[in-house]
Amino acid sequence: MGVPTFFRWICVRYPKVIRDTIEREPVEMDGRMVPVDLDEDAPNGDFDNLYLDMNGIIHPCCHPEDGPAPEDEEHMYENIFLYLDRLFRIVRPKRLVYMAIDGVAPRAKMNQQRARRFRAAQEREEMEREQERLRQDWEAEGRTLPNRTAGKVFDSNVITPGTNFLHKMSEAIRYYIHDRTTNDPLWQKLKFRVILSDANVPSEGEHKIMQYIRLQRAQPDYDPNTRHCLYGADADLIMLGLATHEAHFSIIREVVIPKSEKKCTLCGGTGHVASECTGEGDDADDSIAIQKPFQIVSLPVLRQYLQLQFAELVDRMPETLLYDFERCVDDFVFMCFFVGNDFLPHLPSLSIRDGSIDQMMALYVEILPSLDDYLTDCGRTNLAQVEQFLEYLGGIEDQVFKNRLEREAKMRAERQEERSKEHADEGNVGAEGGQGQGGQMGGDLAGEGSTADSFLPKEEASDTSAFHAQLLAQSFSMDFENLETPEPPAKRQRQEPTLEPPKPKENKAKSGKVVDREFHMALRDRLNNRQDLGEAMPDTVRLGEGPHWKQRYYFEKFKVKQDDLVDFLQRIRKAYVEGLCWVLVYYYQGCPSWTWFYPYHYAPFASDLIGCGNLKCGELTYFQTGQPFQPFQQLMSVLPPVSAEEAGIPAAMRELMKQAFSPLIDFYPVDFGLDLNGKRFTWQAVVLLPFIDEPRLLRILGPLLAKLKPHEKIRNRRGNELVFGHKQDKALFHAVQLAQAAFEAGHAGLKQTVRDRYLFGALEGWQGGGANREVTSPIEGLPDVEESHCISAQFTDPEGVPHTSKLLPGISEQPLVVNAADMDEGSRMKGFGGEPARKLIMQALGKDGRRKRYQEAM
Template identity: 45%
Template sequence: MGVPAFFRWLSRKYPSIIVHSVEEKGKECNGVRIPVDTTKPNPNEVEFDNLYLDMNGIIHPCTHPEDKPAPKNEDEMMVAIFEYIDRLFNIVRPRRVLYMAIDGVAPRAKMNQQRSRRFRASKEGVELAEEKHRIREEIIQRGGYLPPDEIKERFDSNCITPGTEFMDNLAQCLRYYVADRLSNDPGWKSVTVFLSDASVPGEGEHKIMDFIRRQRAQPNHDPNTHHCLCGADADLIMLGLATHEPNFTIIREEFKPNKPRPCALCGQLGHEIKDCQGTAREKQGQHDEFADTMPVSEQEFIFIRLSVLREYLARELTMASLPFPFDFERSIDDWVFMCFFVGNDFLPHLPSLEIREGAIDRLVNIYKDVVHKTGGYLTQNGYVNLERVEMIMQAVGVAEDNIFKKRKEDDVRFLSRANSSSAGPSDRTDSRGMKRKADDSDSEPEPEDNVRLWEEGWKQRYYKTKFDVDVTDEDFRQRVVKSYVEGLCWVLRYYYQGCASWKWYFPFHYAPFASDFKDIKGMFTDFEKGTKPFKPLEQLMSVFPAASGNFLPQTWRNLMTGPDSSIIDFYPDDFAIDLNGKKYAWQGVALLPFVDERRLRAALADVYPDLTPEEVKRNSLGSDVLFLGKSHPLFDFIQELYRTESHEGTEIPPELCHGIQGTLNLDDDPILPDKESVWPDNHFHVIIKCLFLFIFRIPSKVLKPGDWEKGNREPWRPQLGFNPNRQQAHLDQSSFRALSYQHICYILHNQALIDLVGHSSPVPHANSS
């Protein structure tokens, strides 16, 4: 989600949701590293059933890391990705499902953000190269020294987009990787592996959510399934809550905001490129600029326990004396919805709502105040009650003027304190917020703010500056509000049901004010039915700058640069960035033209015939692929299917596949004869289309009375592992009875532990008491 500060705010307000992962390391024996035995119980003292990987969060740091030397070539990148997945598998140890989802073609609402990011990345890359050249010349002219600038091809991270050769190669490499692990790693032998590569439409995390929703909809779904989702985006927390699964955990790298980064010119720590003075001459002859300057340390992982967050929210959202029955799950949905107002990937945040200023707390307080007037909840099953939402927005609107004034007062107070040479004891009361801002402060002047929201006339200046219209133009303001209302309905539907429209997007760079939300009840009815996603190469044409045109076919690329191109205006060489009250360019708004779908398709119609067969293949849409090891219960069933003449559309027997249901469409060539050395013959990969996927146990409560106030105290450090009292576990009869059903199944299949506890009775059925 587009809320950089959301995770920081959440972890400080609800600190007990986070624990450090316990990670076993492989041992060295005669110079050979022995891999970790992932068949053993999880050292974090919790057994996970399903592990979902939002792969783009893995691909980016493995291909162009910020804290260590970059891989030298594509092969090293693939190896880094494999090692990252291995490490996650070691920590989580899923027992049923591993689902790897790579971003496919995205909805138009998301493509606008992708377009902004990719144009920015290209612009910043050019500017960085120019700055490095200029500063290098200055250092050399004043007698300083820098190692010779190695001429090497810069890795263009824009290639991590559906439709490129890189993504096609990645999909093939992951297939071989999964095949190898199913054949050689005992921890994988009974796991059902799904790969949803970039040919499958949809964002990775939303493909995962669609998989989970389909599981929940089936009669065979086990409500005690423990899910673990890997990813760093804040919206994964919202998506996890939206599933209403009681056992949902997110794993991500530990966030370290003050982690030092090396100078982009000399590679040394402790300064930025603008302050670079060069390196010592004795380093002459060293060609790896990061070799001795950049400490390489393995990043630690943390767990975010959504079951504990639900405990916090249950206390915060529970309301008494309501004119309607209180439903905690409905209040969770409303909380997720209200978080959309402070920012997401599809809509700009409202000007008066900033996460750092307590916007979510403000919304929750308003929500609890007006709920008696609304007569019910704001949302239901992914649909929005706009009449009730208007009450919330109007309450925010009443406070907007004071919010803007207080924001200015806080900024003035901060600058006054920052400029003061001595800080007394009283100044330390706000040390946490002061430290964050002090880290950002430097000698650069503050950007000019022509809107001045803290002064009278702010609404007139805002609309004139941002939209070039007069505030009295009620029709235009209503159009902006209508589009934003549509966006709120689209985003909620996207989170709870899937993509309601592939073509809808918010057609403005800025949001309206909360006070503009008037008479919105009839502003939205429904989305256009039957819309389809772009094809991969069409998305590349929509999100790439001309500088990344080398990933496209030649005649398509010419449409980005040719003077006679009918869509040349979609690819400006330069564009303005409106800081919009922020200090740094990356925080600003990229004022790029929106792509007109009809004009784009008309232009592409002339170049479609130029595609080669390989390009046609990369431009097609695919399906999820299922991998099974030979010891998997479903293996023999599928092997028999291959012996029958008609096997299309066969339903998966849920009893053979951890309760998963769906339709199998078998690959015509499950074994690749020309790849026998790397592709074992003891598994099949199956194309899956239209996947559909005991007694319910409420998770044990974790929070104690003192935990409610813990978020207000500093310093704070997450505990290690899920068990706060980490002692050596002794497996006796009492602890055996306390284990989960999945853990009992594991123990009963491990003869050594069976002998240890002396227990050999049959496994109790999941539905038994």
């Protein structure tokens, strides 16, 4: 899902799911930071397996939000190593670590990746042009100019499968595993196994992790009380964790720190970040890196909340449809797809901020007993029941949009009132402080207080594009917000005007650092102003306004003619419902089709999905699996031309992205549209790029892929997972040695089975496998591993078995920490429009809108 608002919604509705981690200060031992007491109990509870969604580590370590940009790739590797060390000290897994880097994604995800990367390149160009204009303005004013950025800005688009960057990153992580296994005291104590699934193994990192968990838990000797901990920041990890139906599953993630509590990496002060620092100190340490604290999300506790929320269904279900909490969990996951996921645009009438999840849950509890079946069945979508569910959501769409228009009008009025007050304050300041000085002060206030934050709900307020911020951070070695996890920064506090005239500035020479900082801040403000297009691009569709708002939506967004509207609605209904079914299978059984994608930039209305009960796409066998793209095929699908050379795309393929008469040139527009779609800021816009024509792309690339050089073929190959362990791991050591001996004897493909309750699969030797390897360091200054204590082999999962939505027998349930009183807590339902949204659906159902007390349901 990747929806920041969803995580905040979870924290408000179910506050006990979150707990802060305990992090002991490590000590240095032989040049390594290790826990103070290696023999103490794990401070954050016992965990068997730790799963790492590595892209969530690679991105912030390569272009950090709260610290200086790395000097080079080696510095990035060091950042990643230190971040991993810190996670291991906190979690201390006892059996397994699974490291998953995003591989080639399904086509359904590539469209989002393509939009992000093209927009990132566009924003980089916008920033560079604005930066040059600002330099010219400063030069014309006779001001001291900042130093031009040394070196080039890191292009985060290279964090894509098939690039030189990720190929070298995989080699660096393999070195890290060998080094820590051999030399790190904590690793030597725990002796956990490591599986590395790098970018040459297809599928997104989190879905490779889920596939591994599903296949392991299907084995007869699997330990049902395995304690899982998954690292990652995306909100969809909560849904994926619930979908496993494992009894002990937690997520560890960084705490999102409000700007008011952040520490400046330049002056060391709090209340601002380095990009907003106005300190005069010139001796600040630019090398400071901020360590955010971690928090753990307990899915067993979330399940306890959901059990209470669904409890009244226990006595209301008919004899023909028994109550099954595990299936209710699956239906909850499915309902959340409607408000946002990485593969489909959300339904126009549904929004987490407007209370849509609360609304859907209230509707679900009311109507499930009359539906004859649940909405889903372990990846299968029961479309007849889904259609009945959607009928209710579609029936209130008109009122939802009208309510939204009223809220927006109210916020605009409040915003105008605030502006009027600011203008009045500016006049007072001018009268007290003198014409010239007052005018300058008024300008400063307008820049600080006239942000568009007041126009939007607090959760959506933002004063900059996160990608612009990332570029600024790299350009000036300062921090700003980060695009890959595009959670908007907290609302800035407006400074009240002072009646004292500002003191004249001293005419002293400014240091280079101060000049750079002032230039950075001026550039940031210019970019902020470019982001706010609320006045320049007003919403012309105005959903809910007048009698024909649905037609306006389809005519303007999809360019549909009146005569074609009926046929078009049938096509988009089928496409969107296929998408819902595709996502559900992906979450529960693995990728159902590598080639399917939703072919529109916008979603239909819930009311226009009525009729979906007659479609066949809910069946698990509906989709044709197909094959994933090769890495270079994905690079040509998602990267803009400006990132092609840095990514290592071969020259002949780069020409296809640039030549005017290229048969693929229409895939790479120099300019493309942005549709705010009723929003205000460009970072919220829909990116209107043409979709890739897969048959044409593969046909044109075929001859070029056949001529790749050997080192390019390595990057374009489809790889295998690798398993690593300590040579004292006798069960694994024996199987690895047999597999490696077969490999070195020329028996490629001969595999050894490993099956010891903690790991099930097959092993095969490889060129870097076996034991006692010498591993070269990828970082100057870090030593080679002369004789590694690590053993390794290629790893293959056991044969696929259908995943089941049930708790396994023999589990030990965690103690209850949630009770009925927690559900009645008044603060729990505040914010996110929960109660108004719930009342709206209850009125549509003919209910009085009063909430049932959870005590009565127990």
